[in-house]
């Protein structure tokens with residue numbers, strides 16, 4: 119696998135109280151295409167279920183949860199247990215760890231079938247996640263816009279997450295900033311996102 123060879127001056131895209139670096143594409147086009155196809159086929163994709171105000175909701179996007187141990191992931195009263203790493207996920211984890219100089223023990227995967235599926239404003243600060251731990255986000259498939267919003271001031275920053283690209287959120291980012299994947303009518307093809315995380 120080809121390691122990222124770009125320059126390493128990836129500046130913080132947040133102006134304060136957080137750290138977000140966009141590394142751009144870290145996989146060559148053929149590698150990104152290969153992983154996209156392999157993950158589409160080999161991951162145990164499932165519609166996410168949640169109980170919100172006593173109602174059972176099923177998301178349009180699909181999700182999957184993998185890890186080094188069968189960690190429990192609880193989201194709106196439903197609990198799932200991490201599946202063991204596949205060969206592709208293990209290879210991508212190793213690559214992302216080498217580039218970010220961090221380690222991860224789990225990965226949440228999202229499959230958005232088209233631009234009508236997204237994720238609304240939220241932060242990744244569940245109690246089982248390591249506090250201020252780095253979260254590395256690898257994107258495959260359709261390019262999509264990604265937004266950050268400062269909780270107190272409303273300041274926003276946006277960028278495009280490209281096929282084969284890597285973004286890292288670290289430090290106090292999840293304390294002060296929300297993020298979202300906005301829906302858009304312009305995107306008609308799927309996107310896969312992997313967020314490598316640390317469960318404690």
Ligand SMILES: O=C(O)CCC(=O)C(=O)O
Pocket residue numbers: 226228237242255264279297299311313
């Ligand atoms: O799809 C993305 O780029 C982000 C997903 C996300 O924010 C999450 O899984 O918490």
Ligand SMILES: [Fe+2]
Pocket residue numbers: 240241242297
């Ligand atoms: Fe998130």
